[in-house]
Amino acid sequence: MASLWKWRADDLDTIFKVINQGLMKKPYWVEYHDVYDDGTPVWNGEKSVFWNMLEQAYPEEWRQMMRRMMSKMEELGGLQKGTHQEKLMAFFDKYYFQVIGDFSSMLYNEDGKNYEQMKLAMLQGRYANDTDPLGQSLGNASSPERAWVKKRIQYMMSKYSFGDYDATTADGSITVRTSAQADGSSNSIVLRLTPALKLYPTIGYGTTAIRGARTDAGKPCEITVDINGTSDQQLSIKSADWLLDIGDWSGYVINGALSVIGKRLKRLKLGDADASKVKILISSLTLGNTVSLTEIDVQNIATLGGSLDLRNNYRLRSFLGKGTKLTEAHFADGGALEKVEYPETASYIELKNLDNLTNDNCDIRDCKGNVMSYFVAGCDQLQPIKKLTEILDAQQGQPNHALRYVRCVGFNETFSDGTMFDKLVRLVDGTYQGIDAEGQYGNDQYPVLDGTINLTTGAYRDSYDALMVHYPKLKLNIAKWWIRFEDPEVKRICVENWDKDGDGELSTEEAATVSSIGTAFKDLTLSSFSELAYFKGLTRIDNDCFMSVTINGKVIVPEGVKTLGRAVFMYAHVNVIDLPSTLMYIEERCFQEISCASLVVRASNPPVLYGYREFMFASIKDVYVPDTSIGLYKNAQDAGGYWKNMNYKPLSEYTLK
Template identity: 75%
Template sequence: MAKSKWKFRQDDLDTILTVINQGLMKKPYWVEYHDTYEDGTPVWNGEKSVLWNLMEQAYPEERAQMMRRMLAKMEELGGLQKGTHQEKLFAFFDKYHFSVIDNFSSMLYNEDGKLYEKMKLAMLQGKYTNDTDPLGQSLGDGKSPEIAWVKKRIQYLMSKYSFGDYDAKTAEGAITVRTSAQADATTNSIVLRLTPAMKLYPTIAYGTTIMRGARTDAGKPCEITVDINGTSDQQLSVKSADYLLDIGDWSSYVINGALSIIGKRLKRLKLGDEDEQKVKILISSLTLGNTTSLEEIDVQNISTLGGSLDMRGNYRLRRFLAGGSSLTEAHFADGGALEEVNYPATTSYIELKNLDHLTNEKCHVEACASNVMSYFVSGCDSLQPVRMLTEIMDAQAGQTSHALRYVRCVGFNETFTDGRMFDRLSQLVDGTFQGIDAEGQYGNDQYPVLDGTINLTTGAYRDTYDALMTHYPKLKLNIAKWWIRFEDPEVKRICIENWDKDGDGELSMEEAAAVSSIGTMFAKKTFTSLKELEYFGAEVFSSRAFEEVNVSGAIVMPGNCKEVSDGCFFKATVNTIDVPSSVTYLNGTCFMKSKIKNLILRSKTPPKRYGYWEFMGAQIEHVYVPDESVELYRAVNWDAKIPFAPLSKYQG
């Protein structure tokens, strides 16, 4: 060592590297020769060295090469065989600096600090002189900030001297893609705008050529022009993207092939644009590596971009804009910060898990609704997944074989004002849909999975409710009222016109029960069915109420009806008339000259009659009565032609 001209000075191993010679902790990690402090004082004591300044001017490239050789030797001395260049260089400092600091206890630092304090006092009294402030020597126990400073310094020096991650031969932490020779018809070049997360020299590699930008402050953009030469495609690589916040707008660049993004500090990735005319990028696939800081991804109108995009590691992602692309699947982080999604028309797979900030207004499935095959939404508190599901089903209503096959909808609490959505949900149990289990596997659930609460401020059809509850025991339905489902639209029209009190275009059970008199609005008309009359509250079927009516199906009389009035079914042609057990009186000519295939009298005791001409001229094929009452009915003085039969024989 005595003969060596250069040696590593170790007398300051207890001193933090961020401290300047005046003992102040204000030396930035990006300091270089010729940099000055705010007062104009040079940071480097050798600023006026004639020898150094001449060497710098005469051998600029040799100086850079020497620095790269030094960094390479530091990696070798550090002894780390695997890892990034950042890690290998830090291993050198850890081995020769931080490991030595670890040998100093806090007590020794405190005692050491007392000595430096005495030296400072002596220096102020003129009893001691030194080119370094003594108190600057007593700050060595700040290991954590010193480590942070060294790591930034390493990254900065690599960017300055195009070493390691900033070398054209290295792809670690880089964004890589192929560029077309026809990048720009007028300038044959592209201009990249790179925004670093810390002060450094943003760097581009085009083929084997390194293009280093100017020293750029954190958060400020740096423009680097890439000249596209030759006729063949070349690889374009943005170096050390881990230390970039933004790589600019790439939508107008004619680049193609597979784009690979690795950048843990990147906040925005703008590759597309909502204006289709501006988009020239031609990438076929996009792969995201360590991009945990991404908040926005824009791939709009990149028609060549297809396949699946995996964003399950992007928990901070807030906006995903993909309209106009050809992506078929987009996978998001479970429990992420997603606020807005714009699916392309080609999307067939929707999976949203525990995304508390996503709303229906910002979850755009309009374009892909007709193509969705798999729908999985769970734990999204601000989303209304059932509403979205019904919109998807509506979009596929005209398809011969609907695209939607698999459904899982869990953890919702939605309120609806339109009860017709229940009819759409009831389609889920028709056997053409299957469920998805919690792990995303198909085939384990015979029917779609619905687990949540639906509140309906208006009405719903009871048969739909019953169908849903049969298959979905975990589904909770709070219904304000029950609507009556009419088989014949003309019957519904008449009922709505006469008895719809709340004006919702439907007749509820309550409204029907309030009907005390039916009148003659059904007389002399043709219907397929009038069985919904069973919900009405009329105790008397009015005279001539169904005169000359023609019903191919059934008329079911109200359950509390007591009397069938005179001429009620005069000359009526009906397949089936169901008379409830509450009817105790048949008046006069109630069935005179009627044609009835099946007449059901449910009362065990034959109803009283006004006379003997109730069935005068009637043609009735079957009269069904309770099994135990057949002989009782026959014993009464009825028309001998009435063919009584036990109700158990009725096959209607």
């Protein structure tokens, strides 16, 4: 007989969100006296004298009865550990949703056919009822009903101050210690709570629950709390997980450590850009399960220090921390961060895979002199090298610079200032170290730079070479090479005369196009002019070019020069003169009365002398010539016999000096 009988679900309207006509129309926040849009009461018993008198005569008893009912439901549900929400949901699972398994999908389908037949009969006038037959054929509707019950539980707890909304429980609350303004300017605070669902926002003050008005989702609810005296009182925001916003707390006197929870919180405003408005005095801030936060403002909370862990806040878009004493703020790897303002005390910067963060919205102005660790990787719109050079500039005058550890990866930046290479070269002086991909120190001897730098202007080649030795993964695209002049006066003259593009530097290309340098350096005292070697367009050094100069270092005459003009070095005092292998002819009085420690002549054959006082009264200590050419120089024939009387040394010895 058992196989001939099956249980069937019947009359499934008016359960949870379903109304009597079979429509899923009833909201989770429905109460007595609510009406639909057309003015029809939700409850058929709206005009019941008994229920209305009962409600008016025993309002508090009604609330107490409801709390006892929910407490008993938790007990019957059988869940020993968990939140009040979970315990009440366990009750519905046990007595309602669990039985769905007793009704197979086939039975629901077969039952639906019966309702279809009744619908056809109704259309043919053979069946009459006050409800549409198809309105009774809803299947099990498990998923939407579970979602509805979950919201309904939260709503009912808020209405009757049960569970997380009870003043005596700390479960799910944001709890602080607060007091009135010390100056007596205010003896009350107004909390503005914005719920994620339509419910009754609630706070606990001491042992009293203060329930706000029934508030729509996304709309603020104001709750005023009268503060008695200046002594601390416990204030708690109930069921924080179901709030979108807890309002502006910058003007509240809140002390000690603050721990904030709320998985639906979108904004946390504890500080303000106007320091005079900030009264909050928290010493630390801890965030727990605040995964929906998009904004955090802790500006000008002068007592807030330590570190702030935001690595689970992937939706965070804005963090404003100026005016605090925070030393670290750790952001989510790959998060949505768009704006960050660091306080002066920040010593740790770590930004990973933040595609929306730009240079303008990454404010390190206050802290760049204190940054100790700098880690930026995969931030496509950020310019980490530019930020790094700002930090290096800010710490330039420090006896022991604060910055110690650097890692910049995945950048592609364009600069118009070639001197930034010189700033980066500081990183290889042995006082900086790298950071590995896991954020560990000590595994890389030098800072890690892995990316591309594009220069629309020039750069110094020696800086480039120094960088490439230590940063093989660094790609540099450079428009031109500048000449680094040892003597600033030499640079000034060269730039004034031959800087064609007006960038204040002389490039190797510009130097190579110079065909004559005239007498611009005559009678000057210089430290060095080895950079003359870049003037590869010269074929002749002009008459009197270096007459009466004093050069403590060296002069390197460029390859390609074939002739030294009249009196080029006459009366000069030069430590080293380096002549090219292309030199063929020396005109009259070129080295007359010169004082020179070393004259380097790279030409294999002795240059031809004009024949008139080329080396007259010259004081030249050593002359270096190619090793195989010493004999040629000693036997060279010239009118004054100058080549024969030099103190020759092999060029190889000069090279090794």
